[in-house]
Each structure stands twice: as structure tokens, then as C-alpha cells.
Amino acid sequence: xxxxxxxxxxxxxxxxxxxxxxxxxxxxxxxxxxxxxxxxxxxxxxxxxxxxxxxxxxxxxxxxxxxxxxxxxxxxxxxxxxxxxxxxxxxxxxxxxxxxxxxxxxxxxxxxxxxxxxxxxxxxxxxxxxxxxxxxxxxxxxxxxxxxxxxxxxxxxxxxxxxxxxxxxxxxxxxxxxxxxxxxxxxxxxxxxxxxxxxxxxxxxxxxxxxxxxxxxxxxxxxxxxxxxxxxxxxxxxxxxxxxxxxxxxxxxxxxxxx
Numbered sequence: 437x438x439x440x441x442x443x444x445x446x447x448x449x450x451x452x453x454x455x456x457x458x459x460x461x462x463x464x465x466x467x468x469x470x471x472x473x474x475x476x477x478x479x480x481x482x483x484x485x486x487x488x489x490x491x492x493x494x495x496x497x498x499x500x501x502x503x504x505x506x507x508x509x510x511x512x513x514x515x516x517x518x519x520x521x522x523x524x525x526x527x528x529x530x531x532x533x534x535x536x537x538x539x540x541x542x543x544x545x546x547x548x549x550x551x552x553x554x555x556x557x558x559x560x561x562x563x564x565x566x567x568x569x570x571x572x573x574x575x576x577x578x579x580x581x582x583x584x585x586x587x588x589x590x591x592x593x594x595x596x597x598x599x600x601x602x603x604x605x606x607x608x609x610x611x612x613x614x615x616x617x618x619x620x621x622x623x624x625x626x627x628x629x630x631x632x633x634x635x636x637x638x639x640x641x642x643x644x645x646x647x648x649x650x651x652x653x654x655x656x657x658x659x660x661x662x663x664x665x666x667x668x669x670x671x672x673x674x675x676x677x678x679x680x681x682x683x684x685x686x687x688x689x690x691x692x693x694x695x
Contacts, residue, residue, distance in 0.1 A: 449662055452635075462601060472589060504559070507558070508551075510547065510551050638682075
């Protein structure tokens with residue numbers, strides 16, 4: 437049975453730096469999208485909310501229209517009763533009957549007056565609601581237009597980057613699956629806790645990438661020796677020498693170009 441080849445520290449460092457370059461490229465793609473997905477989602481919610489409001493306002497108008505028709509029917513019925521009572525008054529036998537019918541006529545007249553007042557209020561409500569509907573429609577058209585513009589921007593970016601992003605995510609997972617679990621956990625933990633998600637950085641002008649703290653010459657020599665995984669004592673990032681970083685950047689750029 438063939439003995440499994442042992443992975444050297446240098447190979448581990450190269451794999452870690454490659455993984456960092458892949459994940460950084462994914463970050464770049466997502467940064468290009470920026471807040472667009474959230475903006476689109478917010479606009480979709482706003483347009484849906486305005487649509488719901490328009491539906492409610494239309495429903496309110498229908499209800500008010502029904503109320504007006506009801507009051508008009510009530511007026512017709514009251515006028516019919518008044519006519520009937522006026523005829524009855526012509527045939528009363530005494531003042532008591534006359535006064536009782538007069539009170540009925542007076543009650544119906546008050547009903548008509550109240551109904552007419554309500555109808556006037558209902559028509560005022562209709563006008564007010566129509567104004568709100570017009571303003572809501574205008575706002576919805578503006579937001580819909582803005583949504584379509586933002587959705588177009590997002591779709592354009594997605595069309596340009598979606599395929600590459602999916603390929604990069606798969607490549608990132610492949611790298612992690614082929615690495616020691618403890619290294620993947622360390623890489624992930626560092627990446628989550630440092631600025632810009634940079635967990636693995638190269639030495640630049642005697643300091644770790646993205647840091648102003650100088651790395652002592654002895655430590656720089658150890659990093660260049662690629663015999664063990666060394667982290668920056670200030671940021672916690674994993675450090676690689678610049679030569680290794682340049683070699684891996686060139687290799688990964690060629691890979692990205694083919695995606």
C-alpha cells in the first residue's frame with residue numbers, strides 16, 4: 437500500500453495564501469454589488485406597501501359609495517313615508533292623531549336632514565381619498581421606476597459576476613476540504629476578526645501587509661524559510677514571504693482569467 441505523501445509547511449502556506457486570494461476575489465465581487473441587493477429589496481417592499489395602500493384606499497372608496505347609496509335609499513323611503521303621513525293627516529279624527537302623525541313627519545324630515553349631512557361628509561371623504569390615491573400612485577410610479585433602474589443595475593452586475601462567483605465559491609470549498617481542519621478553522625477565525633477579511637498576508641517593506649508594525653529580521657528570516665506557520669503578534673494574521681505571495685498571485689490570476 438502506497439504511503440500518503442506528507443504535505444510540507446510550504447505547501448500549506450501556499451494553499452492558505454491561494455485560499456485567501458480566492459476569498460478576497462469573492463469579497464471584491466460582492467463589494468461591487470455593495471448595497472444594491474438591499475436597496476432593491478427595500479424598494480420592492482416599499483412598492484408592495486404602496487400597492488397595499490392603494491388597494492385599501494380603493495376598498496374604502498367602494499365602502500363610502502355603498503354608504504352613500506344606503507343614505508339615498510333612506511331619503512327615498514323617508515320621503516315616501518312623509519307623503520303617506522301627509523295623506524293620513526287629511527283623514528284624522530282628532531288633534532291627538534294629527535299631532536302623532538306630525539311627529540312622525542318631523543322625525544322623517546330629521547332623518548332626511550341627517551342623511552343629507554352624512555352624504556355631504558361622504559363626498560368630502562371621497563375627494564380627500566382621491567387626492568391621497570393620486571399622490572400614492574405618483575409616488576409608486578416614482579419608486580417603481582427607481583426599482584426597475586436599480587434592478588437593472590443589479591442584474592447587469594449579476595450577469596457579469598454570478599458565474600465567476602459560483603466557480604470561486606466551489607474552488608474555495610475545494611481548497612478547504614483539502615486542508616487540515618485546524619488550519620481551516622484558524623484561517624476562518626482570523627478572517628472573521630480582521631479588517632477586510634485578510635487572514636493571510638505577505639511581508640511588505642519589513643511589515644505585515646496592512647500593518648505598520650515592523651517584523652523583526654529574525655522572524656522575517658523564519659517566514660522566508662517556510663518551515664512553520666507564523667502569525668503576526670499584533671494582528672494575528674498568518675504571514676508569508678513576499679516571493680511566495682508574488683508566485684501565488686501570478687498563478688491565481690491565471691486561474692481567475694480562465695473563469
